[in-house]
Amino acid sequence: xxxxKNDVKYAPPRIIPSIVEGFNVVASNIYIALFPICLDxxxxxxxxxxxxxxxxxxxIETARLSSAAYGEQAxxxxxxxxxxxxxxxxxxxxxxxxxxxxxGISSLIIGYTDRTTPFGAPLxxxxxxxxxxxxxxxxxxxxxxxxxxxxxxxxxxxxRGKGQPLYLGQILKQTGESFILTLILFxxxxxxxxxxxxxxxxxxxxxxxxxTFPFILMGMIAVWVMLPLAFSPHGIYFGExxxxxxxxxxxxxxxxxxxxxxxxxxxxxxxxxxxDVLWSTPEADNWMLLIGIIGHAFISTALLAASFxxxxxxxxxxxxxxxxxxxxxxxAVS
Numbered sequence: 001x002x003x004x005k006n007d008v009k010y011a012p013p014r015i016i017p018s019i020v021e022g023f024n025v026v027a028s029n030i031y032i033a034l035f036p037i038c039l040d041x042x043x044x045x046x047x048x049x050x051x052x053x054x055x056x057x058x059x060i061e062t063a064r065l066s067s068a069a070y071g072e073q074a075x076x077x078x079x080x081x082x083x084x085x086x087x088x089x090x091x092x093x094x095x096x097x098x099x100x101x102x103x104g105i106s107s108l109i110i111g112y113t114d115r116t117t118p119f120g121a122p123l124x125x126x127x128x129x130x131x132x133x134x135x136x137x138x139x140x141x142x143x144x145x146x147x148x149x150x151x152x153x154x155x156x157x158x159x160r161g162k163g164q165p166l167y168l169g170q171i172l173k174q175t176g177e178s179f180i181l182t183l184i185l186f187x188x189x190x191x192x193x194x195x196x197x198x199x200x201x202x203x204x205x206x207x208x209x210x211x212t213f214p215f216i217l218m219g220m221i222a223v224w225v226m227l228p229l230a231f232s233p234h235g236i237y238f239g240e241x242x243x244x245x246x247x248x249x250x251x252x253x254x255x256x257x258x259x260x261x262x263x264x265x266x267x268x269x270x271x272x273x274x275x276d277v278l279w280s281t282p283e284a285d286n287w288m289l290l291i292g293i294i295g296h297a298f299i300s301t302a303l304l305a306a307s308f309x310x311x312x313x314x315x316x317x318x319x320x321x322x323x324x325x326x327x328x329x330x331x332a333v334s
Contacts, residue, residue: 012257013313015264019271022159022306026298029158035105035151036297039098043109044289047123049094049136052086054128059085091115094127097140102185103178103233104148106300108276108293114284145182149175149237155301156237159308170240177236180243185229192225227262228254234311253314256321264310268303275299 026032063081067074091113099107115122127133153166153174228251235246254261279292 011313012260012317013264013310015260015267015310018264018310018313019267019303019306021309022304023302025155025158025161025305025309026302029154030298032151032154032158033294033297033301035147035154036107036300037293039105039107039147040109040293040297042098043093043095043107044112044284044293045117045119045122046095047125048115050089050124050126051092051094051133052089053126054130054133056085056089094133094136095140097137098144098147100141100144100148100182102182103152103236104144105151106272106296106304108279108296111276111280112284116283116285118285118287120285145178146171146175149178152178152233152237152304155305156234156308159238159305159312174236174240177241177243177246178233181232181236181246184243184247185232192222196222227258227265230254230261230265231307231311231314234308238308238311239315249315253311253318256318257314261310261314268307272300272303 060078060082063078067077093115096107096110099105099110127136149171150166153171157166229247231250231253232243232247235241235249236243239246239249241249276296279296280289282288282292
């Protein structure tokens with residue numbers, strides 16, 4: 001009997017062929033790249049929805065109340081807090097919430113600190129009510145998750161190559177499962193972050209000479225823990241699985257190909273973020289940035305397609321391996 005690795009059809013996924021095939025899929029379905037292009041154009045040329053007038057006074061008041069613990073450095077603490085948060089809130093755009101995780105559309109403009117445009121300063125809309133901010137935040141998150149679901153579904157459909165149309169009911173179902181997946185992952189991150197932050201604080205107080213080593217170590221552990229969840233959205237859009245089943249399938253796949261999958265995502269990160277450095281070279285007030293937006297859209301969509309291709313081949317390999325093991329057990333019993 002031939003081993004799984006010798007079976008061409010169900011061989012383990014390979015990194016470079018998966019990435020190349022992802023680029024070919026997007027080149028044949030270039031319309032999918034319009035999603036990140038449109039999002040970046042909105043964030044670049046659209047209005048700047050600000051929340052500074054509401055949050056900045058609250059942050060400064062909180063800093064004043066807690067500054068007593070800093071003694072003589074209290075005033076310096078308040079002033080540094082004022083400078084940092086003033087800068088951060090000046091750059092923040094509530095429209096950024098259209099970029100949802102883990103299902104969402106990649107954006108180049110979110111990484112820009114310069115909020116100018118070729119037309120000058122963007123239109124600024126200041127929100128001063130907490131209830132208004134919360135309402136619009138929820139609207140943008142729902143919109144971002146729905147559009148991101150359409151984007152993921154189109155990429156998965158293009159990878160399948162079956163040319164099957166997408167239906168609204170199917171998209172809504174996948175959006176719902178993506179929302180459940182987001183809640184599960186967010187809850188898991190919060191539950192892990194609280195004890196880890198307490199542990200790091202204790203270590204830094206007891207052994208301050210360690211410097212940043214505990215943070216580096218915890219970061220490596222976090223990557224090792226979170227990596228098996230990397231394909232959680234893929235099962236929803238490629239296998240039409242429930243959120244829980246998709247998470248379990250992702251963990252099984254990554255554990256079966258841990259080193260290969262880790263190397264695959266290193267390639268994706270280096271290629272994606274490395275080219276983003278090139279795409280973000282033009283200033284925000286230069287029309288040349290449009291070329292960067294288009295390039296980023298194509299590359300990010302191609303890398304997403306590559307991850308679906310890797311997932312598909314990995315699942316086929318894993319299922320075939322399980323089937324072969326069952327056949328071997330049956331033959332041994334008989």
